[in-house]
Amino acid sequence: MLTTLDDTIKDNIQHALEEAKKSHQSVIVSRIKEVDAIDPLHFFSSGEESWLGERFFWSTPTDDYTMVGLGNELVLENHLDNSERFREIEKEWKRLNKRVVSDHHKIIGTGPLLFGGFSFDPLKEKSSIWDAFSEAKFVLPTIMLTATNNKSYITINKLITPYDKLETCIQHFEQFVGENQNYHLDCEKGNEFASIELKTTEWVEAVQKATADIHKNEMDKVVLAREVHLEFTEKIDPYQLVGRLQKEQPTSFIFGFENGMQYFIGATPERLVKKKENQVLSTCLAGSIKRGTTTYEDNVLGQQLLQDDKNLNEHNIVVKMIKEVFKDCCYDVEVPNDPALLKIKNIQHLYTPVKGFAKEDQTLLSLVEKLHPTPALGGFPQVKAIEKIRELEPMHRGWYAAPIGWLDYEDNGEFVVAIRSGLIEGNKAALFAGCGIVAESDPKSEYFETRIKLKPMLSALGGVENE
């Protein structure tokens, strides 16, 4: 993919090696090069042979970034509780020295960066399907494609340890020079499946119990989720799934994280926090209604949602919390007074963007830590709601509803909330969906709401549930 390996990179490798030996610490060397356009999906698929189980995919609705990583050059992972797990990742990432060689002006989203995520609640007892997922796991890809602003870039990363040999390090970069792009494309094939909804009765009872507790003033809101398991006749191909999600959910963030033989994949409309230099952006997304079958019906439903007290209550609890975090951590905070509608393929939501500029001592991961879980996924008050989820929810969330995303070495990056998602393994898929329970919640309509939220994954997997 690189045409030549110039002397600058060799000098940098040499210096990094000396630095690593002197400091007894590893140093990351990154080579960034602009390349002719490469289809990100083909790039993802091309990694199947050499890097199966070590790939990630990320694309944003505004198309400003698509990133595909192949190979785990470095893994930062921990099993720590709450705030410690965010801080440990940040500490380890900061400790590594980074040397970047680039043939162009530095572009955000290229160069050494981490991609990964966190579990929803480290204190919830583990269940088998999420066993291989830690409380925090981030990878530095060996090779990464970044497509942004109609340009494509390839980053090659190498972790240089004090024990490495110069020749081996140079070879690491040389192996990608002039490599042929040998992409294979499967045509879409049908894949039949059987589905089971797990513990539906328990879930409905949990909703009833939660509304009763809200009436007793134990809390204002709690989000309860449920799980559906699917079994297909053939193996599920993550490449096809990502491709379909991209096609069917162009207004969502598409994420895919391979963890050995499991893939955590989804199409979420919900940004948790984006940081570009000191500009910070978050999204309050809560309150939902279905899409109409005609423009007229769709508008009527949208207007109904904008005026519905139950949904406005669900939404305003989220706005209040995110606004408070922003007021603490940012200056020049801007929040519109009223929500707007966010219409995505299968559902419409109440939506309020929140903007600000991070104070000096705030980092992207410190903001993730303070925001997670917002009342859109947890509830309010936060601690009480999380305890209720542990007690009432008949499933283990794993990485569902938790932050997933990327951060670079200059603290730019973006995290979303991993909803409208599923955990795939072989021919099996576990899909998750939840909803905000408030005093006025009706279990039947909340159940219906979770069915709509399962649709993006169901449809991308090849079938939409009957209503």
Ligand SMILES: C=C(O[C@@H]1C=C(C(=O)O)C=C[C@H]1O)C(=O)O
């Ligand atoms: C919990 C989910 O979605 C959240 C709950 C919403 C609601 O109850 O109205 C809306 C958007 C999300 O913040 C999910 O999709 O699983």
Ligand SMILES: [Mg+2]
């Ligand atoms: Mg709702």
